Amino acid sequence: MTEPIDVVVVGAGLSGLQAALTLNEAGRSVLVLEARDRVGGKTYSVQRPDGKGVQEMGAAWLNDSSQSMVWSYCQKFGLTPVVQNIQGLVASEDDDGDCQLFPFGGMPEFGKGVLDNITALRDYVETASLDPKTFEHPRRAELDNISFEKFCKDAGAGTKALQTARVWCRGTTGQDPGDVSALAYLEVCRGASGLIKLRYDGKDGAQNLRLREGTQAISINMAKLPPAGTIKLSTPVTSISTAPEKDTFSITTSNGLPFTARKVIVSIPSPAYKNITFDPPLPAPYQHHVSNVRYGCFVKYICTFKTPFWRRKGACGLTQSFRGPMNHCRDTSVDQDGNYALTCFLCSGPGREWLALGAEHRKEAVLRQLSSLFETSFEEVVGEFSDSLTSEWMDDPWAGWGCPFAIAPPGVMDAERILEVAAGDAGGLYFVGTELTDEWRGYMEGALRSGKKGAEVVLHSLR
Structure with missing residues (x-):
């Protein structure tokens, strides 16, 4: 009888790769089973159709200060950081379509009372x-039972402040504030050292840096580090069951390959757990989590251009909109490659309405909105337009039919305390991923930290 592998890792995204590397460095035998024909999970960098560099279909941003693990890999692999452009004006669109440009770091001209209200809500x-007490009882339970929208209203948020909070929430989760637990959103903010850094594009902010080679280059290089044969691509796991001896697991795949392991780390997004049959079934807290957390609508529509026309208006490329269909966009250009682009985010209800349009109408809707935001004629924007790339995460079963991470509605988190449960042993099963971390949830850094911590728990169990 073949000796079982110490650990099988399901999924070759950042958390799975990190878990495998941590285990391998400790001398354990590891096998990573990946459903796709590539590594990287929700890091997915694609070439522009014209060959002028890459754009990100998935994870795109990092920093070199509070995201130590991802930055360490960037240095290890010699990847080239691109500083997010914040030089110039930010474009803002009101709910009636009125647009204005204002300096980065400033605010739209809404009037002093309105601006004071927005600032008060932000603070x-x-x-x-x-505040640590936010996440302790009894406050924790109170916040879990209300939406982020109610939290904002209880804080005295007026119309414009609520619309601003909607931009924040849609931009992070793809959902409206009324659909997300206040506790869940505040936990995401906490993991990024606060709302301000979560939203910030400057130094130390969550969106400070990108990579010229694309963020998937991190995963591709990580995959070269373990021994050959450690990672099997195009091998979707279909079932995970406890073997009769009760101290090993039997793992089957869609292509008929069986594997036996002492421990299993599941590193795929929780909505994708539905692709796997677990025998015995998942413990109750996991079932509760999987049944309740959800993705929003979060689509990237990347417009590539001949030149960065928005800069001629003094704009840095960052926008926000209270109307839609685009919630916000950022300049994702790499100037040295002639790779000029705006990554537009179509979120929540407006995103779904946009998705229902035909391809040409989608393009026209975005280009007209960019025209208004940057005070440039529609004809000029069309003349500068080269091509577009659209993320397809909502059609991807291996991502769980969504992106960037699943988040809880009101009334779910306090009952399950999934982070505490995920840090333990579920009968030899272990769960990691960017949604199961208290640090940089939804970011590459969070995935890496979760993978490392999960592997360390497994190593302790194996000893």
Whole structure:
């Protein structure tokens, strides 16, 4: 009888690769089974159709200060950081379609009372996200049972402040504030050292740096580190069951390959657990989590251009909209490659309405909105337009039919305390991923930290 592998890791995204590397460095035998024909999970860098560099279909941003693990890999692999452009004006669109440009770091001209209200809400969310008592009982339970929208209203948010919070929430989760637990959103903020850094594109912010080679280059290089044969691509796992001896697992795949392991780390997004039959069934807290957390609508529509026309208006490429269909966009150009682009985010209800349009109408809707935001004629924007790339995460079963991470509605988190449960042993099963971390949830850094911590728990169990 073949000796069982110490650990099988399901999924070759960042968390799975990191778990495998940590285990391998400790001398354990590891096998990574990946459903796709590539590594990287939700890091997915694609070539522009014209060959002028890459754009990100998935994870795109990092920083070199508070995201130590991902930055360490960037240095290890000699990847080239691109500083997010914040030089110039930010474009803002009101709910009636009125647009204005204002300096980065400033705010739209809404009037002093409105601006004070928005600032007060921002500071209130910031303070709550950094206060440890927010996440302790009884406050934890109170916040879990209300939506982020109610949290904002209870704080005295007026119309414009609520619309601003909607931009924040849609931009992070693809959902409206009324659909997300206040506790869940504040936990995301806490993991990024507060709302301000979560939203910030400058130094130390969550969106400070990109990579010229694309973020998938991290995963591709990580996959070269373990021994040959450690990672099997195009091998979707269909079932995980406890073997009769009760101290090993039997893992089967769609192509008929069986594997036996002492421990199993599941590193795929929780909505994708539905692709796997677990025998015995998942423990109750996991079933509760999988049944309740959900993705929003979060689509990237990347417009590539001949030149960065928005800069001629003094704009940095960052926008926000209270109307839609685009919630916000950022300049994702790499100038040295002639790779000029705006990554537009279509989120929540407006994103779904946009998705229902035909391809040409989608393009026209985005280009017309960019025309308004940057105070440039529609004809000029069309003349500068080269091509577009659209993320397809909502059609991807291996991602769980969505992106960037699943998040809980009101009334779910306090009952399950999934982070505490995920840090333990579920009968020899272990779960990791960017949604199962208290640090940089939804980011590459969070995935790496979760993978490392999960592997360390497994190593302790194996000893």
